[in-house]
Structure formats: structure tokens, C-alpha cells
Amino acid sequence: MPLFRPGRRAACLAAALACAGPAQVLALEAFPARPVTLIVPNPPGGSNDVFARAIGKRLGDALGQPVVVDNKAGAGGSVGAGLAARAQPDGYTLLFVSSTYTTNAAIQTGLPFDPVHAFTPVAMVAKGPMILTVNNDLPAKTPQELLALAKSQPGKLNYASSGVGSINHFATHQYAQVAGVQMTHVPYKGMAPAINDLIGGHIQVLIASGPSILPTVKAGKVRALGVTSATPSAVAPGLAPLAATGAPGYESGLWWGILAPAGTPAPVVARLNTEINRILGQDEIKDLLLREGAEPDPKTADAFGAQLRGDIEQWRRIAQQANIKAE
Template sequence: MRVITGFVLCATLATVHAQTDFPNKPITLLVGSAPGGSNDIFARAIGKQLQETLGVSVVVDNKPAAGGILANVLLAKAPADGYTLVVLSSTFTTGAAVRKNLQYDAIKSFTPIAMLAKGPMLITVGNNTPFKTIEDLVSFAKANPGKLNYGTSGVGSINQFASELLSEAANIKMTHVPYKGMGPAVTDLLSGQIDMIIASAPSLLSQVKNDKIRALAVTTVDRSEVAPEIRGLKEAGFPKAAVDLWWGVLAPAGTPKPVVEKLNKSINQIITSEAMKSFFVKEGASPVAMTAEAFGNHLVNELDRWKAIALNANIQAD
């Protein structure tokens, strides 16, 4: 009995030491998309700063498959020690709201670490359309149900959810045109093949500033520092259609609380520095520091919201 007790005590002490000594080896940041996207850009920026703050190497590992699902599966199966994390965005919850056969539970399989930032999406139309304001677009859609087309990066994407949220708030009916990525959707908006796109500022803002497409509003309630010249949805009369893009960091379920708290504190210090604030704004977002618990609550609320919208709009994954 004493031998067993001693063994358990040693194991417990070793676990405690590993937690208090964290980190003492390289950390991997999984990203479920190819290099160059916002998740990847944010992961590399945060990783560089974490490396300096924590004193260990931080490696970004891109796993661009299945709309980010592969990276999430790998994280769910990784040791719960804080050395494997994932940087993801709003698509994590929209995808979970419509996909039935995920190899993980979006809430139970992970430990929230920190939110990184939030940013608006832009409601844009082609220059060939007659719409100068969002009121013009809504009036046309009400008079011509289903005639107005909107493009997205795919079924179940945050772009589709934001568009259906606007449809619900404005009591209109539009026709969904899904693409395999935002690039071809923007190309068709420019050429007049589709009428409208709701997408992230990084995807559309340069086209707006170059007068190639027209922005009618941002999807946040109020105007955003990312594009202060564009009206928010409260000002446009549709506050219930508001939606933010967000980016955050998760760890596997069961990650020890001391490790979570250390990572959360380090990340919050990094994202609220003046240099990182400027970096995020240039990338179409604003840093948001919150506790790990608050980020977890945000994920739960988002998932519930998207499930309700998916049911109402009959959004189903392919």
C-alpha cells in the first residue's frame, strides 16, 4: 500500500511540476487553412510574440483540409498539456452548427484559451447594380423575392450565415450561390455574375477602396475602426443582423488550469500591445482580451445561435 501511495504521490508531484514549469519545450499552433489566410497570418504573428514571451519555440503547422476540420481533429486527439493549440475563427462554430459527423464535439473536446480579435464583415454589391444603400437592396429584394443573388465561400460558411441573418432581419428572400472559396465569388461579383457578397474586410476592403465594388454597410452594430466611413447595421436600420468575425485559440479538453491561465495571460498581454493593435486593424480586426471562461461562453452562445439560424434557413452541409 505504501509503495502504491508513494507511486501515486510521485506521479502527482510530477504532473504539478510539469504544470508550474510550463512551457519547457516547443509549442505547436495548428492552423486549419493554407498559408496566407487570416487564421495563418494571426497564428504567425501571435506565435512570434509568444516565442519571445514564453522563451520556447512556437511552430505554426498548417493543416489545410476539410474546411479546418483536420486541424480540429488533430487537436482533439493531442495530449492535454498546452503544447498543441489551434488558431481558428468563426467558421469553427458555423461548421459545427451544420455538420453531423464531426470526429469531435465543438464544446466538450476542447479547452478555450483566449480570443484574439473580432472584425466586421462587409456587405458589398457590384458596381453594375443600382443599389447605393442597404435600404435600396432591401427594397429591391422585397419587390423581387429570390431574384437577388448572393455569393459565399461555400455551404455552411460564415458568409452564408451572415447573409441569411440579413435576410431574416430584413424579411427578404435571396438566392444563395455557393463557391469553393471566396476568390471566385469576388471575381463573379466584379464581373456582375452575382449581386452581393458579405465577407471579411481582408477579402473585400481593397476592392471597395479601389471603387471596384460598393460597400453598403459593415456587419457590426456600430461603425468599425477598420472602415469607419462605412455605416454599421444599427445606423442602417438592421441591428438584429449584426455579426462579428472572431479569431481565437483552443487547446485539447482537460488542459490543466494553470497552463490555461498562463497562456491566456500571455496572449492577452500580447494582443493589447500598441504594435499588435495596429497590426490587427491593418488586417481588418480589433484585438479582444477576455478570460478563457468568457471565450468558452462565447463559443457556446455562437453555436446555439448558428444552429437556430441553420434550422430556420434550412442550411445543410454537403
């Protein structure tokens, strides 16, 4: 499908060229004329890296130029994001981000970029629910029973997270807040020790991503009660949304998307958005995402931007209310 209706494309391109700087003129005239760099601000091997490489390979095929994935890990993702923010806004440098970008933006100070204004949203790639799980010995077989137990023992149930200010810390705090219960937060340095202590009964509750916790659920070592998404998810068939089981209006989850430096020409963003959304319709990509606990979530660039800004505002509000600060 063309980006512009016949007759309008030339006029829109001419207007854009008239207002653009030299780098933008080149981008608009022949994008892409050289390889595109997709910065992943995380080490190789995680979901961000896996998704970026799968999308990048197919995006390169669609554009006729390679998309080179460049892992720039460090400082919770701010090293890679800072590099991308300082790049020329010509479409040749992109940044692959996840929902962690918004939680970091909510609690980290002194970032080398403005998390709201330094980037132009390009495309949402995927979304995935998190799973509410409990220790097998806890006498709660449903979310309603868990909430009733928590209400009868304010503050006595412990919930784990992979660290202060992590997405599952925010998600569990938000869940307790919406449901009107009090639980005690126990932060861990990573998900593996948190899961081990959930199995051992040292903590009672954990909200975690599908890939990190579902193997333990399937092995019968912990019990899954529900999903954090607003609707049922193919990632965890048979589990109901927590919003429908005692926490009305609650929704949280993981997402992945692509940003570009602020000022990237709109026609370039539109081209990238169109191609990425087409890629998300491919069965091979759908299968890969599902194996990694996610589902395609194609959106317009504007819709993705609205979600990103909304998440940052929400997490900042919760961080202020709960005094959640980066360690």
C-alpha cells in the same frame, strides 16, 4: 500582473496538483518546460496562419520557450482540430481557430471530435467585421435602399457566398432574416469567383471580409454599404453598422482565437490567457491585425468560451431552419 494574489498562489497550486494526473502535474510545476505547438488547421498564408505566427512568436518570447506553428490543413479544418483534441491536455498543444470553426460545427456531421466539449477556450485574439457590398449598377446607395428593393422584388436579388455553410452564407442569410427580406443564395467555390461575378453583375449582393473585398471597393468596381459588426469598425471607416440601417439587432463577423484540449489545467490556461492579452495590447500587433481586417479583442477564457458556444448554437439553429447542410 500575477495570476494569483500573494498567499493564494501556493494554496491554489497545491490543490490543483493534488487533483491532477502526471502530465498535468508536470505542466503545473514548470509550465512551460519545453516548446509549445500551436496547430493551425489551415494552409500557410491565410489570416489564421499570419495571426498564429505573429502571436506565437511573441507568446514564445513571453513564456521563455518557442511556440512552434504547425499547419495541419484538411477536411475544412477538422484534421488539425482532431489532432489537437487528441493531444495531452498539458498546455503544450494549442489550436488556432476562427469563426469558421463554429459554422463547420453547425453543419458537419461525423467530426472526429466534439466541437463544444473537446476543447478548453484559452484566449480570443481578434475580431473583424464583414462588409455588405453590391454591384455598381444596382440602384441602391444605402442599406435601407437595398432592403426596400429586396422587399419590392422578393427572391429576385441574388447574393453570393464562398460556399454552402460558409461564414458569409450564414451572415447574409441572417441579415435577410433579421431585415425581413428574401434573396436567393448563389454559392461559389471560393471568394474570387464570387467577387468577379459581383463586378460583372451576375449576382447583386455579397457580404465579405475586409481584406477580400475592400481593394475592389477602393478601385470603384463595387459599392460598399455597411459593416456587419454591432459598432463602427476601424477596418472600414465611414461605414455604418447594418443594425443601425434597417436591420435592428443584427450582428455578425469574423473572429480568431486559441483553444486547448479539454482538461488543460486552469493555471496553465490562465497563464496563456494573460500573456496573449498582453500581446494584443502591442502597437505592432494592432497594426498587423488592422492590415488583415481585424482588431484585437482580448477576453477572459470564460468569455471566449461563452461566445464560441453561443455562435455554434446560433448557426446550428439557422442551419436547421434554412436546411443548410455540408456538401
